Amino acid sequence: MAKRLFDIVAAATALIVLGPIILLAAVGVRLSSKGPAFYCPHRIGRGGKRFTLFKLRTMHVDHGGNASVVTGATDARVFAFGNMLRKLKLDELPQLWNILKGDMSVVGPRPEDPKIVELHYDELGWETLAVRPGLAGVSSIYNYTHGERMLTGPNPEQIYVRELLPIKLALEVVYLRNASLVYDAKLILRTVAAIGQIVSGRTEFADPPEMPEARTLLAASSVALQRAA
Structure with missing residues (x-):
């Protein structure tokens, strides 16, 4: 109950304060690329329930035949203004509305595309669906500081599901x-700090403090799968 109350107050306050920035960014999207200002994909939330996520659009409507649900490090679908929005994480701000609606929380596991959940979630992945997904979180920070630059080459989606997704899910578990409200507050501060550091030009980051425990979970999961086979 306390977490939900915090979510409502924080999201409502942020929408009031950041609403003009969201509107200006939406205008920038419309001027930069033909198509709608917002991108509204389906994602999987708590209990495996599908919901509509709100984001500012950062890719051209015409994908040139590229239908990957994963955005590569140098993805040609991303237009210049959209790339700036992604770097500053401004494209994620419309998800404050998802938080108010109850689809998401301020802090929690990142919601995934239904295709990724259906084809690639394991026991750890399904455990992350016990709570509302979050706008910020430990795997979001890791993806921002480490993961995005991993997604190179002709098939970033393959790299994502093979190398990055297992780490993200373990971090979320x-x-x-x-989980606690104090932990949530620390993750919010870590998110803000990571954005500031990347904007200022930092490119190298240490592994998050959760990584040793996450790797232990991954190792245990791998052993369990081998025994089951």
């Missing part, structure tokens, strides 16, 4: 097993 570590969060879930240690």
